Amino acid sequence: MKNCTSFFIGVFLSGSLATAQQAGRLKPLEFESFGGAKPAANSASSSAVANVGQTTSRQGSSTEAQVAAVRALPQNVKIHDVPKSIKVFTMDSLTINQPSKKTPQRLSENDGAFSIKIAAGSEKREWLSAAYELFMKRKMNIVRAADSRGNIGDRTFDINIVYTGSVASGDEIALGDSDYTVWSPASSMFRGIVSEAYAGSVFESEDPLVYSPLVHLIFQDTIDKMTKLGIKEINFVTLAKFYRDEQHDNRSHLYEDETKMFKYATTSGDSNSALTSLFMMAYDYFANRNQRLQILSEGNLNDAEFQGFLSYLKSRLVTPSSSTGTLGVKMANFSNSGGREFEGALIYENLAVTRVLKQLGANNVKARIVYPKYSLMTDHPYYIITHKTTPSQRLAAAKFRDFLLSKEVQTIAVEQFGFRPSSDQVSAKAQTKAFADFVKSGLAQDLDTSTNFINPPTPRTIRLLRELYRNLESVD
């Protein structure tokens, strides 16, 4: 098995995860551990039709048109109480906004100093801020570029980094009114949201900056107790089962105080982490049903039992913030708060390392990183946008990108902020050293052996899953 660094170099050196997968350079996703069941998309779709058959004539009339009593958890998960009923949605009954196609408008050159604007996911705020300071301090903000008369000369530029949600910024750029030079969401999962809104190529280049997968981070004493209770794997199906068992027994399975129920946290809203967690729920669910999914499809979302599963989790998961950073702070700071607000959370690996494990360790408290079996890679792509940008802006954006990918700045990302590098200039030894203290807490040196990274769904499926989850009602 290749080590993690070389794995990433092989896959991502010149393109996004999606591009790499499509090009066949990444091994196909496999669900070996769940056996060789048939692909799920069609069967899931027909299952949904069967469940909502009585009301199909009303399809499309409203988001609440289809109602059926369903079981809320997959049948092969041991459950005790079956929820009463939920509203089941067909995907064509959901309203999602898809901007009309437009041609990128390249702007002609202007004169003098100029600025570029970067929309970046807040997950990498600290690293980008540090890099920006260094870039400006060294006066690297100069490019040799033409002016409006075609004269070539040195031109200085400023960089305005706006930290914003990946979906929100994608929607903004897709509408065509924004003035971003660079879009750097948390994940290339969202690429299609923008690219599908343009008839021509809206990206001049696309490069992953750093990697940091979402991981389950759970207090060690909790995970020890869960293991004793027979939980062999942490995923959203086993978490749902754990919730269900406590609910059935009406007492805590973890605490002396029997009224204190198990809580697990994810983020809310439109953040990358919130949406990725929904996809993880989907992959965990269908994997548990022995269904081999290459890509989550619209048909899968129609599955009534799957919707019941999502509803159940929606009513049980706690979502105290839209920011994984806040979840991390709440975990790290629990002893100062006098108690835990939750026992575990889905947060980025780099935050788990730099914010949580470090502080907990200082207070002699242990927590454990558990890698999800299936996930989408958070690869922090850097897209240089052609729409409403000038050649000199794109040159400047490329210069800052190259700086971010330099050995020095990649090393800062690894050593100070806990990211995994996209550049092969950072040695495996340097990574091993940076992460060594956290291996005992479950940190994997080699992501290749810990998680199956899945092909991103289509933009329409992303929007539908987001809308479906918003509309689903909680169940008891």
Next chain:
Amino acid sequence: MKYSYIICGIALLSSFPVQQVFAQNVVECSTNGLGTTLNFIYSSEKAKWIVDATRSFNASKIQIGGKTVCVNAYADNSNSVADEAIGSAKAKLANSDQVYQSANFKKYAQVSGWDLASPASDIYISKANADFKAQTGKGDVFLNSTPLVSSPVVIAMWEDVAKSFGYPQKDITWAQIRERAEKDKNFRFGQTQPRSSNSGLSALLAQFYAANFENTKKNIVRLSKAEMTVPANQTFVQTIQKSVVHYGESTGFFQKTLVKNGPSYLSAAVLYENLVIEAQNEVLKNGFPRLLAIIPKDGTFNSTHPVAIVRGTSDEKKKAGEKFIAFLTSQSQQQAAVAAGFRPGADEDGNLKLNASLQTIYGKVLKDIKYLTTPDGETINEALRAFANGVKKPAHLAIVLDHSGSMSERGRMINARDGAIGIVKSLTVNDLVTLFQFDSRADLLIFKNLPANVTSGTSPLLDERTKNLINGVIGQIAPAGGTAIRDSVYQAASAICRDPNSANGRIRGIILLTDGDDTGSRMDSNNLFTGLASLKTTTGEPCQIPVFTVGYEVSEASEASQLLRKISSITKGQYFSGNQDTVVQILKYLADFM
């Protein structure tokens, strides 16, 4: 119990300094148009820390892009923090050039929009995001919140009261408090108004959690709308509410009044841990028993004071806001927060020492706090609906408005009418309201065109239609004639005491607003004070109604000011000095006591 209790109405409020409500907790700065100015609205519980921290930040003259950043900071209750953020974001959404005018208070007239907001807890983040989405169809109004500091919501309880529950050997549950409220008429409870204040809303939600367990014997991870509509749950919470002496906008008000007046004021009140810490020395100095912080066995909410950029804030101000947030979460400012009684919101180095008072205020070693989960925004709104529709302790309020000729000056009558209309809107369906207008004589307003059940001047059912009708009458009050303060106060107090609908079991009070000296009363002051002290109900029981007096542009040295102070003092109400910028806010503040 050796402490005496006040029998009816809102009591012992007169000594609370008026200025603390409105004038303090504001930091304003200026860069003469050359810098980046942020407008920051925050919940008042953390004012002591935020004021100093903001001044330090402004003094450091941090620059972004060559521009000095300065922060205007304004304190308010958590609900207003959320409402102001929503109002500001909606204005920016509608038209980026539009100047935002605060929907609530004229004191913020100079603010062109909010850039940063920090309510007391996640509850308001959840609620405001849900409300904003419902109103605009857009995403979150609060972008990426960060916890600043934390402080659990606690029940502040005198040590002897706590012992009577078996504490500290046994933890206290909300079910025990409900039982005490039901059986012990001397048990006096305090919590803030849930629609305005985080601690009151946290208490209400915690009581619903406890009610659900009591009625189903089932533990739940998170409350849903369904639990709010179960009659047995509502009855459980309603029983606790019956022991509430009064509500209020400010948790700090309860703390200060407990410190000042001790156990004769309340047996227990919902506060924050930091406020109990802050109160300790003063309580003992005043000769009262220890005031303990009790966390109910059922669990409590952690007020994590999230701070967030408000939607619609410009990129430049976002950057400045991030700098300010980084400053507030820096080790030195977190240390200052700990000294002020908070728990740190961030402690990256893991070396902050918690406030030493945490070892004593619980009366025992606190092992592990059980934190309740914040429900979703719709569930929170359902809890507030249940509260307004019957769970709340009902009130009977008399509004007594001066409509003398001088009220025509500088928009006084308009502001007085607006304030009174706001009060009526805020009352709930089981509350009673009695309206007086006075010039040279007091008139119980005859409501023309109103249903028969309100023509008596008191409305038995304050539904939306009745409120609209009453507010229509208020809207027609016009200035003319002299001023008869004394006669009006006496008539209003008599009317409440004699009203058979206003028996014990209601929060009762009078709000009187005037702009000048008494020129028309037949009663002199001595007769008034004697008369107020000897009022009785129709069943012959003593009846004292606290009178909240508002002097509208009344000078401190005037006879009117002295009279109003005296009236509020002897009735255990409170005097307020208002002007055109504050009078509506004062009336709203008073309405929250009901």
